Amino acid sequence: MSTRDVSLAEDPLIESRDQLLAPMIGGEKSKDRWRIGTEHEKLVYKRDDFHAPAYDEPCGIHDLLMNLRQFGWEPVEEGGKVIAMRGEDGTVSLEPAGQLELSGAPLENLHQTCAETGRHLEQVKAIGECCGVGFLGLGMWPDKTRYELPIMPKGRYDIMLRHMPRVGSLGLDMMLRTCTIQVNLDYSSEADMAQKFKVGLALQPLATALFANSPFTEGKPNGYLSYRSHIWSDTDPHRTGMLPFVFEDGFGYDRYVDYMLDVPMYFVFRDGKYIDAAGQSFRDFLKGELPALPGELPREGDWVDHLSTAFPEVRLKSFLEMRGADGGPWSRICALPALWVGLLYDQTALDASWDVVKHWSMEEREALRNAVPKLALDAPIPGGGKLKDIAREVLSIARSGLTARARLNASGDNETGFLDTLEEIVTSGKVPAQRLLDKYHGEWGGDIKRVYKYSF
Template identity: 60%
Template structure:
């Protein structure tokens, strides 16, 4: 979750909100790639969660990273994130997950170099504190009550609210991990086409990157338990947003949707004011119970947009949100998959042709089943693997068309290779973990901390 902003410009009109989204439109030569990924820290000695405080806790880890030019972000006296002028930011998630929100970069080679540098920094500082990091979609053996709560005001508000709106919201907050990519659009029409392709194919991304088959030390019956958790987290702000495929969809319709998503909080003077369940429409009219008489600022609107969690979402850019956390190569492969599909016009057209006749019921059925069945999810007389073969071929063609070399003879398709290997094998990555669990690991999940740590 992003480090919050507090822009002072007041907003009193619905048109201001639409214009704020419209300002995200950029010419093609300004399109960028922003990759975000979460990973969870663990004690190398006993594989337990890392507390916030102490000589070797999360705070010490964050402070140690300042040697690389990161500046601490405080909430009160607590360091709750890091930022700098060139490398995006590091935010601290509810259960201690580290999230790198990468800088907007031109090529996948740059994005992977950024990731490499970040993981090297984390490994160096973590090693000094006996902290390792693992990329999965869900903690493999910790109970929720074992996981420390990070000292951020928004998480206290969200924790209480999640108990009222779903059965698995706390699991989402404290035990899940994702990778996402942020991409640009040229116009409203370009946004609409990309968002429709992104939402339709998000179950495919879930299958390709499914990496969370364990809960509390045992197989949980799913390949992406992270994806399953989202089916009953808070359905007013999550899901497949079928209205995106309706005639007339555009920025204004997205604003209308966002206005009707219940609020979490308002951020004022470094503090969070509980506004759970209240209406941003009332806020526009100065009738918000949490702040009577006040109207929102642009920062309030931007912060509200960060609390909306569909499978893909719009801010001043587009976020693809359906993938489990994973190892280094798959973190690079997730942006490669989407950039290949969406950043070349011929590939975008081909991807739309692939999904444009899917019904809302078919899209939802894929979403409902993919967490359990992955690439073997039934679809139109075949499986999702059949769709994967076509989509990945389209993505490769799109990356080839971009023609961005790394200076050593490779183009951006090198970063798609991890996905292509998954498709060639014909099974989601979580199945590999299950094979190890039932085989060489002898019914234990603990070896994952050694064999799959960064």
């Protein structure tokens, strides 16, 4: 989740709809300026007893963050508490229950992305060795109840934790127990954004399937392969889902602004504090009628904050976020951006990707998205067959897109090698969660603690 820059000076009042459109329009970039931003979360645990460390305990989350200073990171504070670290590789921040996230820098190619990921993991593992802390690459805590998990000191989390139970039964699980990998990508125009948004939404279930990695809840198999993905189905219907309007003729920035105006607010940030506006309307805010701040009008920063509080399968801000994947180890952190860059950053590949899915109805897309958390690659697809039947074709398109980019490393290798881990999943027919379940029922003998041997 976003870490707000609390040092920003007061920004302009919103006086026209053009200011609501500005973040999306301002995101347009020529192809030579397209970048790749990768975000990945990991679960943090103490090695002696596997508990999730609190913020303030010795060698807890605060100490982990501050120890990053030895690698050149600088602290970001909120209310006198360190909530993130900033450096050349982006921002390291803490999620609601202490999950650690790297929001990587915008980079030119996948070689840089994977090197950035490697540096980050080396740094946190080095700190972890000194503190007796380990990191787990899964989509969800395999053994912790909500009540066993600490809460981090960020104002927006307090508001969200109070609001989530009002709108869904699994929102607290989303906040406290899950981890994801996300990829942020650019677009050149409104039309380019719209095509990438459609392809990204339609194929998001495939990404969810390939990266499915959350088959356990509270120490036992939960009946799902991506329980993290299932959680989003009952988190908050006003701000999640497949967004049918994206597939309608004429979709563009204006329609997305309308959607965001209908997404209920969480908060307003004033004087270094988050003010609870949960469930209130940004439309009312524009009229000076927000109950949380009566008579006050929103500023541009309020709108940017609000754009970060919707959680559909693909999200638009000043870039597009691909949001469907469970957390995982280094190879899959590299593979997710490889998949989406290959599909979306080459026009021939983008057109071919749309050809795969363009005939699906909205009902069929929704049915696939709903089936994938349990069935992964065995989920039925429109027209007959299973998702695994198109997986190889889609990966081939991604590979061709990466080949066309021709971004080489010092050894002369292009970016296609980062897809190898996904090719192996498709060839084997087993997604990561199925392999974990095989171990649980086999060599682990039902002992979920054995999963901690599969740390980063």
